[in-house]
Amino acid sequence: MPGRGFRDVAGPHWAAGQTTLLLQEVLQTMTYDFAPLFRTAIGFDRLARLADTAAASAAVPTYPPYNIEKTGEDSYRLAMAVAGFDQSELDIVVQDNTLVISGRPSQEAEGGQLLYRGIAGRAFERRFVLADHIVVDGAELKNGLLHVGLKRVVPEALKPRRISIGAPSPAIANDTARVIEAKAA
Numbered sequence: 001m002p003g004r005g006f007r008d009v010a011g012p013h014w015a016a017g018q019t020t021l022l023l024q025e026v027l028q029t030m031t032y033d034f035a036p037l038f039r040t041a042i043g044f045d046r047l048a049r050l051a052d053t054a055a056a057s058a059a060v061p062t063y064p065p066y067n068i069e070k071t072g073e074d075s076y077r078l079a080m081a082v083a084g085f086d087q088s089e090l091d092i093v094v095q096d097n098t099l100v101i102s103g104r105p106s107q108e109a110e111g112g113q114l115l116y117r118g119i120a121g122r123a124f125e126r127r128f129v130l131a132d133h134i135v136v137d138g139a140e141l142k143n144g145l146l147h148v149g150l151k152r153v154v155p156e157a158l159k160p161r162r163i164s165i166g167a168p169s170p171a172i173a174n175d176t177a178r179v180i181e182a183k184a185a
Contacts, residue, residue, distance in 0.1 A: 063124055064103075074152035075137070078128070083144035084121045090146060094136055099128040101146070133158075 066080040078099075082090060085103045093100045102125040130150070137149035 063120060063122070064126070066126065076134075076150040078146075078148040078150065080126070080146045080148070081144060082141070082146045084119050085141075085146075087141050090141065092136070092139055092148065094130070097130045097132065097134075099130055099136065099148070099150075101126050101128075101148070 064081050066078060069077045069079065071077050080101060082103055085105065089103055089105055091100075091102045091104075093102075102123070104123050105121045131152070133152050133154050134150055135153050137151040139146065139148045141147075
């Protein structure tokens, strides 16, 4: 029915909190069946892994907060709030198109007794799936923010190239000679 929202269908007794819980349950039970794709396509298993990772990342904690910014046509910057972490307590690893940033705070004794902890200093691990040909360009820790530069580097073999029209290549000339010889025989 056009013009009717979820609340209209669910009824006036449906509370906002119940709506949120229902939507979360629906999203968690959604699965993707890639079997029809795999019957006719080869090499798309990475797509299934990517969808599984995206579905699983919905349940991942949100600490520490981060921003992803596009800084150019083929460059990005990830900024992560890591207040209280020293450079030696952070680890950045790229493996199998996955960027893993983890932090392990050192267990140094503080000078006084801590009465209230408002700055989270707990260990964390955040994973980011990188597209093909994305490489880490560099990282720096400044003012409590970890900045990770990312760049798309497309190999020369995959870049578009212009083919000039002119004399046939040796492979084409050999194929034409074989066709002529086959007709003569």
